[in-house]
Amino acid sequence: MNIAIVASILTVLVGLFYKGHKNWLMTWLQNFCGSLFVFSGWVKAVDPLGTAYKMEQYFAEFESTFSETWMSFVAPMFPWLSEHAILFSVFMIVFEIVLGLMLLMGAKPKFTSWAFLLLVVFFTFLTGFTYLTGYVPEGVNFFEFGKWGPYVETNMKVTDCGCFGDFLKLKPKISFLKDVFLLFPALWFVFRHKDMHQLFSAGVRNLIVGLSIVGLTVYCMSNYLWDIPSNDFRPFKVGENIGIRKAIEATAASNVPVLAYELRNKETGHVVRVPYTQYLKEFQNYPKEEWDAEQIRGDQTITVVKDANGRASILKFYEEIPAEQLSDYLTSHFELTGDTTVIPIATTKISDFDITDMDGNEKTWEVLQTPNYSFMIVAYKLYFEEGQENRMVYDTTYTYDTIAIEGTDSVYVERKVADVQARQVSQSVYDFDDDYVARYTEVVNPVLEAAQKEGVEAFAITAYGDPAMIEDFRHETQSAYPFYLADDIMLKTIVRSNPGIVLLKNGEIIQKWPYKQLPSYEEIKANWMK
Structure with a gap:
């Protein structure tokens, strides 16, 4: 709705003050589609890694889907695209914003019209795949249309399209219908591009386009290559208490x-x-036997009540969160309008914050309820190459003799080596990336060593993997803290850096840094550990 209002205002301004205006409908559509693309591209430019991670999910699903069809020849390109997902992400984001600016200015009408159509078709394919996989039962390929069934939300292979990054989450059906709607102005532009209004001279338009490409590319790179996103739209933002929010959800x-x-x-x-x-x-x-039944459920909500002293609590809340801490959280994060307030609660990735140790023991609440400051190292992937190494092992066979002790009723057992057999076994060996190891040995661990000397706890969380590999990595980096396991997608959501460092206190995120911007422990202590 806001985009439509902006488009209407721009249309009036163009119509009143620009003599080259030709068609009110065309001008409004240019302004609407251009503003939409600038907005949707900008909120993704803030966090290009988020778009890259989303495209990795799409590429993985496309590889699996196409490999089982006559179009299997295209499947090998998707792993390659996954390897270059961040470059693909930056290109698409910059292209989307610049294309929006070109629509607003009417730059290169024929090229802009066709480019807009192709990009909308691409977006429609992505959002359509997301939504329509809801009709594809488990074990059925997307292209086996005859085996499709009723829509089931949990069947969807990619849960959301990421059209507006983490800033705004649309239901997959809404995203798909939005892109289907955009196909109509896209076709209109192609057939009626000569009616487009054009602002400024051709030289000025080209200059704006060129400067935008350079500036936006640098801005995107600054939000993943040199630092974490300048604006954090994700649930794990600074000031959020992971434990309380998880319990509320x-x-x-x-x-x-x-x-x-x-x-x-x-x-x-x-x-x-x-x-x-x-x-x-x-x-x-x-x-x-005759009917399939599906529950229609209402919204997820919590009911917050205040007692006579103004302390807020939640009805039917069974987590062991201190009452004062819970009350402070509720009053600071929600608008409580009376003694009883019903608040809708969306499920976020915080609900997926479940961590275990290498033996599968639950560690989630242990780390979230640590009353003092602690450092959480987030590493969604450990970079290594796996090989095989042959080594000799020796199997020893023993014999046991029972020997009486002369002059007594006692005996003792004597063990003797009967046979030794040598055999060769193959075992996995891991060659860790030197640059990635250096991120720990030269940047992260010196800070944590200084913190641990003062009794500050630290732990790392990485994606589920071979415990032997993770233990080898811990020794390789001389990391004197435990490594825990969690879902890699959840880890990517916490901080856009590998590794990323999060300062916690009693489950609350005090601050977080990419490894490239990690301050010294003395600076952290002075500015954030008060």
Whole structure:
């Protein structure tokens, strides 16, 4: 809606003050589509790694999907694209914003029209794949259209398209329909590009386009190559308490009301929606042999209440969070309008913050409820090459003799070597990337060693992998702190750096840094550990 308002204002200004204006509808569509592309591209330019991670998910799914069809010859290109996802991300982001500016100015109408159409077709393919995989049951290929079934949200292979980065999450269906709608102005531009308004002279338009390409490329690189994003739209932002938010999301998820049942007749396909209370009375009329039933649920919410002293708490909240800490969080993060407030709660990646040690023991709440400061090292991937090494092992066979001790009733057992057999075994060896190891030995660990000398705890979290490999890496880097395991996508969400360093206190994110911008421990202590 805001984009439409901006487009309308720009259209009036162009129509009133620019003599080259030709067509009100064309001008409005230029301004609407141009503003939309500038906005959607800009919120992704803040965090180009986020778009790169999203494209990696798409490329992985495309490789799996196409490899099982007659189009399998295209599948090998997707791993290559995954390896260069960040370059692809920066190119697409800059292209999207610049194309939006070109639409606003009417620069190179024919080229801009065709480029806009191709980009919208590409976006429609991505969002369509995301949404339509909801109709594809587990074990069925996307292109086996005859085996598609009813829409099930959990069937979707990529949960959201990332159209607006982490700034705005749209439902996959909404994203798909948005791109289908944009196909109409895209086609209009192609066939009526001569009606486009053109602002400024051709030389000025070209200069703006050129400067924009350079400036936007540098800006994108600054948000992943030299530093973390300048604006953090992700749930793991500074000031967020991971433990409390995780507990709130769990509470909201457990309190979702069932509003109705959607029932589909297996034979006729007829669908009826029955309110929940009515279904409880009439469920015998819909036997499972004849009807498929799906619950229609309401929004996830929590109910916050205040006591006579103004302390806020949550109904049906069972996590062991100190009452004062919970109250402070609720009053600072939500607008509490009265003694009782119902607050909608979205599920974020914080709900996926589950970590274990190498033996599978739960460590989540242990690290989130550490009352003092602690450092969390986030490493979604450890870079190495795996090889095999042959070595000799020796199997020894023993014999045991029971010997009586002369002059007594006692005996003792004597063990003797009977045989030794040598055999060769193959074992995995890991060659870790020297540059990646140096990030720990030269940057991260000196800071943590200084902190640990003062009793500050530290731990690292990496993606699920071979414990032997992770232990080898810990020794290679001389890291005197434990390594834990978690989901790699969740780790990528915490901090856009590998490794990234997060300062925690009682589950709250105090500050976070990419390894390239990590201050000394003395500076951290002076500025953030107060």
